[in-house]
Amino acid sequence: MAAVLHAVNDLRMERVPVPQVTSERNVLVRIASVGVCGSDVHWWKRGYIGPNRLQSPTIMGHEAAGEVVEVSGDARGLAVGDRVAIEPGYPCRRCEHCRSGHYNLCRDVVFLATPPVDGAFCEYITWPADFLFPLPDHVSMDEGAMIEPLSVGLHAARRAGVRAGDSVVVLGAGAIGLCALQAARAHGATTIIASDLVPLRLELAGKLGATEVLNAAEVDVEAAIMDLTGGRGVDVAIECAGTVPTIQMAMRVTRSGGRVQLVGMPAETEPELPLYELIQRELDVSGLFRYAGCYPPAIELVAAGRVDVASLITHHFPLEQTVEAMQFAHEHKDESIKVVVTAGNGDGNG
Amino acid sequence: MAAVLHAVNDLRMERVPVPQVTSERNVLVRIASVGVCGSDVHWWKRGYIGPNRLQSPTIMGHEAAGEVVEVSGDARGLAVGDRVAIEPGYPCRRCEHCRSGHYNLCRDVVFLATPPVDGAFCEYITWPADFLFPLPDHVSMDEGAMIEPLSVGLHAARRAGVRAGDSVVVLGAGAIGLCALQAARAHGATTIIASDLVPLRLELAGKLGATEVLNAAEVDVEAAIMDLTGGRGVDVAIECAGTVPTIQMAMRVTRSGGRVQLVGMPAETEPELPLYELIQRELDVSGLFRYAGCYPPAIELVAAGRVDVASLITHHFPLEQTVEAMQFAHEHKDESIKVVVTAGNGDGNG
Amino acid sequence: MAAVLHAVNDLRMERVPVPQVTSERNVLVRIASVGVCGSDVHWWKRGYIGPNRLQSPTIMGHEAAGEVVEVSGDARGLAVGDRVAIEPGYPCRRCEHCRSGHYNLCRDVVFLATPPVDGAFCEYITWPADFLFPLPDHVSMDEGAMIEPLSVGLHAARRAGVRAGDSVVVLGAGAIGLCALQAARAHGATTIIASDLVPLRLELAGKLGATEVLNAAEVDVEAAIMDLTGGRGVDVAIECAGTVPTIQMAMRVTRSGGRVQLVGMPAETEPELPLYELIQRELDVSGLFRYAGCYPPAIELVAAGRVDVASLITHHFPLEQTVEAMQFAHEHKDESIKVVVTAGNGDGNG
Amino acid sequence: MAAVLHAVNDLRMERVPVPQVTSERNVLVRIASVGVCGSDVHWWKRGYIGPNRLQSPTIMGHEAAGEVVEVSGDARGLAVGDRVAIEPGYPCRRCEHCRSGHYNLCRDVVFLATPPVDGAFCEYITWPADFLFPLPDHVSMDEGAMIEPLSVGLHAARRAGVRAGDSVVVLGAGAIGLCALQAARAHGATTIIASDLVPLRLELAGKLGATEVLNAAEVDVEAAIMDLTGGRGVDVAIECAGTVPTIQMAMRVTRSGGRVQLVGMPAETEPELPLYELIQRELDVSGLFRYAGCYPPAIELVAAGRVDVASLITHHFPLEQTVEAMQFAHEHKDESIKVVVTAGNGDGNG
Helix, strand or coil, X not given: CEEEEEECCEEEEECCCCCCCCCCCCEEEEEEEEECCHHHHHHHHHCXXXXXXXXXXXXXXXXXXXXXXXXXXXXXXXXXXXXXXXXXXXXXCCCHHHHCXXXXXXXXXXXXXXXCCCCCCCCEEEECHHHEEXXXXXXXXXHHHHHHHHHHXXXXXXXXXXXXXXXXXXXXXXXXXXXXXXXXXXXXXXXXXXXXXXXXXXXXXXXXXXXXXXXXXXXXXXXXXXXXXXXXXXXXXXXXXXXXXXXXXXXXXXXXXXXXXXXXXXXXXXXXXXXXHHHHCCCEEECCCCCCCCHHHHHHHHHCCCCCCHHHEEEEEEHHHHXXXXXXXXXXXXXXXXXEEXXXXXXXXX | CEEEEEECCEEEEECCCCCCCCCCCCEEXXXXXXXXXXXXXXXXXXXXXXXEECCCCEECCCEEEEEEEEECCCCCCCCCCCEEEECCEECCCCCHHHHCCCHHHCCCCEECCCCCCCCCCCCEEEECHHHEEECCCCCXXXXXXXXXXXXHHHHXXXXXXXXXXXEEEEECCCHHHHHHHHHHHHCCCCEEEEEECXXXXXXXXXXXXXXXXXXXXXXXXXXXXXXXXXXXXXXXXXXXXXXXXXXXXXXXCEEEEEEEEECCCCCCCCCECCHHHHHHCCCEEECCCCCCCCHHHHHHHHHCCCCCCHHHEEEEEEHHHHHHHHHHHHHCCCCCCEEEEECCCCCCCC | CEEEEEECCEEEEECCCCCCCCCCCCXXXXXXXXXXXXXXXXXXXXXXXXXXXXXXXXXXXXXXXXXXXXXXXXXXXXXXXXXXXXXXXXXXXXXHHHHCCCHHHCXXXXXXXXXXXXXXXXXXXXXCHHHXXXXXXXXXXXXXXXXXXXXXXXXXXXXCCCCCCCEEEEECCCHHHHHHHHHHHHCCCCEEEEEECCHHHHHHHHHCCCCEEXXXXXXXXXXXXXXXXXXXXXXXXXXXXXXHHHHHHHHHCEEEEEEEEECCCCCCCCCECCXXXXXXXXXXXXXXXXXXXXXXXXHHHXXXXXXXXXXXXXXXXXXXXXXXXXXXXXHCCCCCCEEEEECCCCCCCC | CEEEEEECCEEEEEXXXXXXXXXXXXXXXXXXXXXCCHHHHHHHHHCEECCEECCXXXXXXXXXXXXXXXXXXXXXXXXXXXXXXXXXXXXXXCCHHHHCCCXXXXXXXXXXXXXXXXXXXXXXXXECHHHEEECCCCCCHHHHHHHHHHHHHHHHHHHCCCCCCCEEEEECCCHHHHHHHHHHHHCCCCEEEEEECCHHHHHHHHHCCCCEEEEXXXXXXXXXXXXXXXXXXXXXXXXXXXXXXXXXXXXXXEEEEEEEEECCCCCCCCCECCHHHHHHCCCEEXXXXXXXXXXHHHHHXXXXXXXXXXXXXXXXXXXXXXXXXXXXXXXXXXXXCEEEEECCCCCCCC
16 A cells, blocks of 8 residues: 555555665665655645656655564564664765765755655565664654654754854744754754744644744744844754745844855745855855755764653544645645654554 | 961961952952862972962862942942852963963963962952852852852763763762762763762762763772673763772773763873773863853852752851861761851851 | 945045054054955945945045054054055954854954045045955065955855856956956866857966856857756856846856855845746855955965966056046947056066 | 785785676776775785684785776766775764764774775775765865775764864874875864974875974984973874873873874773873873774865875885785885775875
């Protein structure tokens, strides 16, 4: 049983064969929990992301955890029965990016649910052992699935160089923003300002470590940030809203010499940006594409109770209702943070 | 009233004049809390530290906080009545180290209680405004005094490059070790192993964030660390015990490519060290001298409740009993962590 | 005798008094060589730069070298007769930026020829000893004046993190671009592509280390860069042309995970920028404001013959013809790189 | 024909079969030039290195270049006839070190001439395509073989963080030291002091960029370095002599806050080291094990003429005289820098 995208608006539950392990994809995993990501919905409703286009039926879903059910001879460090988070992209291991540790930039990465590569809204997938990461017993399968968005947030905090004692603003407090917020906090940020338009998100932001939450529908966020920082601006801005005004704002509310980490991608690919701020105030502005080397520390942070990803999961659907899960996520953006599809025993907790 | 060191074992409480503000030392501070540091005791009992020697009577004490009582015209950002932590060394501001942000390496630093510079076991000192840092209302004067050892720990965690999800061992859990431990935790370390011989220290280590505490009197610490890390070793070792065996151990228990931060200084200045480990396993070993730029983030961490320095203060003495405070610290190393001398209203909480 | 700007288009040679050393500006320097910078001309022709406006008569000129003629008691490390490069901005030494080594971001910097601070198109200035850097005997006063633009180029190469073996493109090969190009080469860049519209600049670029020069009037620069790098893009792009199209191009011709260093500032302060490139290809884009800590290494590079700044000086004028020098620089942008005004013995070589 | 080490002092030229390409070692290379490394001689004369021991007959030689003569289907980026430098270790590509770009620390690396892995003193080897790096036409096979020691020197300069304008001392000017010296120069070091006991080495050091050469048989090297740096010490010390006294010296002659890069490994594995210097002057001391990601920039530097490795080759022997080549290198340490064995047409230039 798998959720296969055939065309725009045509996502179907179908029977698919159980895949066979190969020398590269040498572990068979029974899927337990899979988060619905905005990109899954985007593929479904638009049929493309950036320059990529759906060309043949493809299983969606890439935020996944499951249980190891078969291990081929050359898969090291894993055993049948291990509960694992699945890092959804494995790279070529041979290009300049792979060799230098920046494997997220590998052009030949095989990434779940990126057509034509099948994803994880299904019962079984095969995957390379070194991109499967065991979960401690007290970390649930649901939390295992959330390691994916947390890795984005962690990569953002790392690239932004958040240091202990820093002030950070997170613009946009959806699932990624809430992960970035917690990652910034885990790096020692002490002043953490979160802004959004959605009350549920801001409520969670406050619960998860924001020292100030700003509802952009009610206050002038930029003025509030400058006020909260005594006119200095924050050390680091992490932009997760993916809108042009918040990207512009990120550059204005960061202190001279500070860092702006862009995570969200707006529809407009060449917007007007405050270049004068960037240059004259000597900002460092960084892009971000997925993550590299973030699964192990992300699991550590969850296992140690330093980051709470369970609270981001607001809704569950069983695998057979994946289409309904996607529909729900699409229609209830303001009343949900993360919708998770569970397979097997259906409780997402292994 | 001040604790003046005249010679080895000759520390006296004496009346001294209230100092006058100058163009450089442009703020007059009424001292509230001052921690007793091992170096104060060392000066008292030995009369020297490294190549420096006591040559004329000098007031001891350099971990201090107090209240601003006079501000000269060119002191910016401070007002009478501000409660401040006192960064105890101000540099020349003009040498290569000062210009590059490493002002702790300035050869012309003026440092409290480093003969012939007088320290803070007294009622009033003058100090430059930019080395006084306001404390939020909810941070006590005692905590303000503890910003000094916390800055050492923070500088150690920074220089060691502790990252979120790292495993860290802190060898030696005295006041500095407990500060380093908490600083490592504030940077996101999730596995934190602490070792010491003193039960009180280990108890505090566990309370303040160590995930494992090892009593070196009871277990083979090196074997235990390797066992706890599955034979890999830790990402970072922070050596705060200042003994040759723990310094050697730090290099052996750190994973290949990991970082060793040396903080403690043993009596032996040229010990045998495991060079083969250092070279062949490509370690990075760093020294540490005081701190630079650590007071603001250290105060942030305390104010945000991310680091608990209050728990390190085990004993108080009033200013007039500074000699007794020093004597107590000297004789009860195993039953105390930090002894604080309080002046003025005597409660150390402003 | 000094070149005083009274108003837009009103630059006059006037007699001004010899300044007196003070406790801060504790050295008196007899000016020997001063470069004409585009910003000098901009002040003269427009009367403002960014938000700053000319409000009272101000001496222009900030790229300067001279000879020490008087040293007050507390100026260390300098003696009468020393030939020095003058770092044109001295900071407050007390703010967070100054304390962390990023003194170029100090809001209270005193910068030559930034109204109302007088500049160096004159015979004598006073300046703090620690912002005067002795020149070896074989480095000329003209070269000493050129340390200023070289420091901009060096700061650019440093911030861009140019590494040995990197491929670098420098867009815009005026004085700053040619300095950045040489700084990139000094950091070990092996493929160095330079582009401009002006033949003289490209000729110099080739002479000073560019491995490829591209005349944007003749070739499609973007296509040529991608072709020269086998479709990969360069490791680092340094944008010195200060035009929107070249800033956009810088982001497109940089490899995934590469670095873009913006130096030039276009008239348009909020242009459209290729955000998709920046985010999805995980670029690091950095602004730049002047420099910090660059004078000593810049002098080292010139003294060691690793950077040739003398070749950038295409024209000389004596101090009394400063207005003519400015006029020439303004009218002959394509036939000159750097115009230098020389005072005293007039040979610019001390 | 291959030089096979059977036991201590028992190196024999023997006929061996031409190896077959596999899915991992997917390229067949005809060897052209192979340098004799001290480690080859050490294996021959001692039969062990560190904890590794010769257990079965093994071909020696790991500094190699050759010509591609067969490429299997999945080897990308290479064609028959390509002239390539051979990076002598390929890692597992799957462990934490490999994934983070530090593949030199991989425990499962397959490294030429590290028993039981056969080396390159032979006619043909198979190797993975991504650890073969094409040489430009004007780079000779001999230079291709020298990319190996240059990579060590480059890794040293990188890890030491050599910056433009730095002062650097290189202690020990054998093949590795001369490569480190040139790598430091390529990173922009302007003051480069080299020391050794061997006149030939010092002569080459001077030719290849050292600004000062110190013969330790004639001068007090430590005093000379301090004198040359005005008592300040160097920014970076790179220790390539592998003796305890020079390692100790490296820590003493480095400025406060400077960096010490250890490359050479003395026989004594736990020597006495100046710990007080390391800690109190806040040094960063780094070990080094081989290199990672250095072949491409090393080739760039040679191709661009920025590093001269050809001058390090003092002697040639044909493949059939490999034993004599080893004997010569062993007996004439002071009259040779690098002895190269050439196969095929015998001129080492392809």
